[in-house]
Amino acid sequence: MLTFIIRRLGTMALTMLCLTLVVFFLVNLEPNLKKLAISQTEMRTTSDQLESWLVKNGYRENFFIRYGQWLGVVKKQPNIDPATGAATPRFRFCDEPSEPAFAGVLQGNFGCSTKFKTSVAAKLFPALGATGILMFWVLVTMVPIALLIGILAGMREGSRLDRTLSVASIATTATPEYVSGVIFTVIFASWLGWLNGSAASASQGITFYNFTLPVMTLAVYGIGYIARMTRASMVEVMTQQYIRTARLKGLSFGNVVVKHALRNALIAPFTVIMLQFPWLLTGVVIVEVMFRYQGFGYTLVEAAGNNDIDLLLGCSLVSVFIVLITQLISDIGYAYLNPRIRVQ
16 A cells, blocks of 8 residues: 555656646746736837846746746746846745745745735635635535435435435536526525625635525535435445345344445445545636635636736646545545455
8 A cells, every 4th residue: 555655646746747837838828928028017018128028037038947947946046137237036026036046836935926916825825725614614515415315315226215316416416506606696695685695705704694605506516416426336235135135134224224335335425525626626716706705716717817827837736736635535545445445
């Protein structure tokens, strides 16, 4: 197992390196650099002045040198004021080295956010914390309800309860977040007035009134998917020979389900639940913008809309890391839950 984990960590590092290289190339394409220069100067700036700004701030250096500076394996060079010859940082609104130094991701320096006029870390990590709170309550709501629905539906395949719960699960899975969010807002915020249609105030304090709609919107889609997987696993387990043997021994149906079927039926849904983390990262982009909740998804949209290169790179790095680490945890947990699996 230890060899497997070390090998997977090496694969993760190589994957992150390749993906960040691709993202770095895409966000530094010429149109993006021009937009960044315009946003940091004036709309009426001439092409020569824009080019001068890009050269001055190091955006015209060799691509791989700039990528190495962002990683922190190549020394970052400060700007040199032509009038005084003094070294100055690129942006004065965040702490950048005024002399050649290693100042990249490996040193904990994610760069400067040109949109929010602060360091990327100062903006990104609080946003991640806000999204972490949202994801926690989504999982607390989604997982128990989904498992309960899947177990009840799979216990008696083909029954009226099974058909009803299956139809409800399919309906929720087929409804994207931007549709369910609008429906919930119209019903619970506009018509009934029970809930707040905006989660912007949640940054000052989370309450049932302002936090329920985004949690519901994210949880409903995942409930149907996990419930369907749990039902399929439960149906398969209930047809096994050891279940029939337990029934023939005189055990009640409830004891058979709880003591024999439930543990084995939850092995496959565990993997599905762990893979909900990458999906939640994409779902929060829609939900946070819709409800104006200033978390990771909202920050990502703002960075993309304003061509905030360093912040976009930071968001992409975090996304890749979360996807890879949840897949690793999923593989390890699956191996421990199922003793028949041997990691080669």
